[in-house]
Amino acid sequence: MKMKVIPVQEAVGTKLAHDITEIRPGEFKGAAFRRGHQVCEQDICHLQKLGKNHLYVLELDEDEIHEDEAAAILADALAGDNVVWDQGPREGKINLKAAVDGLFCVNIPALAAFNMVDEVMFATLHHGTLVSRGDQVAATRAIPLVMPRAVIEKAAAIAAAHGGIVSVRPLRAASAALIITGSEVYHGLIEDRFAPILQKKLEALGSAVRFLRYVPDHVTQIQGAIEEALVQGCDLLLITGGMSVDPDDVTRAAITAAGAQSIHYGSAVLPGAMMLTARIGTVPVLGVPACALHHKVTILDVILPRVLAGEEVNKTQLALLGHGGLCRDCPQCRYPHCPFGKGS
Missing domain, CATH: 3.90.1170.30 (Pyrimidine nucleoside phosphorylase-like, C-terminal domain)
Known part of the structure; x- marks a missing residue:
């Protein structure tokens, strides 16, 4: 690079070889003068205030x-x-x-x-x-x-x-099925809180709930609800409850019985360690753990947009999410403007 140095006082008529930045703390940071600007007499004082006592004319080689x-x-x-x-x-x-x-x-x-x-x-x-x-x-x-x-x-x-x-x-607009398992909900002993939470999350991402069923902790009935949702054309299944290790938790067995493949149970994320992902044909299946009832943000908030964007979540991805996968349970949640779920 050939460079000619010109004292700023003698630079009137010179075209600037690069942008000249101005910083006023707390007020402004940007280009005070743009590349190619032709220096005039009125610019000299401003340039000096910016610490520019010399300007440069460049001559570039071909390389x-x-x-x-x-x-x-x-x-x-x-x-x-x-x-x-x-x-x-x-x-x-x-x-x-x-x-x-x-x-x-x-x-x-x-x-x-x-x-x-x-x-x-x-x-x-x-x-x-x-x-x-x-x-x-x-x-x-x-x-x-x-x-x-x-x-x-x-x-x-x-x-x-x-x-x-x-x-x-882009995220696709899914026709989602919510299958809420749990004998206590099915028999009306407690009020369901899962469906409103999941519906809100889906709608925020441009999808809609097209199918809702409540079923007891029974493999055949959960399997039947899954099959009915598929017959009705649902292209995303969210199944809640029964993801733990109690003998009554049979949801995983029902998902398997319904023909699911690529089943991955467990993620390196808290809250959300008991998440399940699978597919039945081309339809994604998400087994949502109970933590989604008690925490504003869980593994579901990390996984759901990826599924809607066409990603097939596999074991490796669920493992890599451990980096950044610990929610700090901040008193005032700032998600998604925080590190949770953003390690990979």
């Missing part, structure tokens, strides 16, 4: 690249499905945004490989975060003002090889 062009190349490679980016870099940085409502997904190994390349960076929200259209989900920049073009090409190739490193998966 060199400016931070703004580099950021655009990186953003284009990093953005996967349903992620868009600002066309104009700001201070060498480009923000990536969600193009649709849905579940934000990160290829974490690819992210690490990208960030191992010198002189580039990429920061994202956590994998599994629910986002709305227009939300910022990530940002990238080339760290120096000018760098070798080969560095940018290497970093962009890593991202492009994976079809982008970040994406947003």
Whole structure:
């Protein structure tokens, strides 16, 4: 890079080679002057207040690249499905945004490989975060003002090889079945509180309850309710109760009898250790533990959006959720603006 240094007092008529940042603590942080701005007499005092006693004129070689062009190349490679980016870099940085409502997904190994390349960076929200259209989900920049073009090409190739490193998966609108097990509820000895809680969670994610049944702790009757829900076209089953280890807890046996496959019982999350996930054909089945009655946020709040986004939750995922899977039971719950369920 060839660089000509000009005292700021002599810079009138010079075009700036990069954005010049201004920071006023508690008030403002951003570009006071944009790249390409032609300095005029009135700018000199402002530039001096920003500590700019010299300005620079750059002449790039063919194998060199400016931070703004580099950021655009990186953003284009990093953005996967349903992620868009600002066309104009700001201070060498480009923000990536969600193009649709849905579940934000990160290829974490690819992210690490990208960030191992010198002189580039990429920061994202956590994998599994629910986002709305227009939300910022990530940002990238080339760290120096000018760098070798080969560095940018290497970093962009890593991202492009994976079809982008970040994406947003829309949530499908499920026709859900709620099967509430428990002889005490079925016989009216206690009032059911599960159905209203689960209906609220489903509706918040754009799904609806199409089938509701109360059944006693009896394998055949639970199996029958499952089969009836499937016949009626439900494409998501939430089955509550009977997930513990008491002899009367037969829900798992009923799910198996109904033909479920890929059954995984237990997760490395608290609350929610006794969660069950399975499939009957292509229909996801979620066995909801009793903790969902007593805690505002549980494993269900982590798993349900992923299922609606088309993920098949497997044993490995349930194990990896242990990192960040301990709810702190804060007196004032801040979920989803907290680390719970965001370790993987």
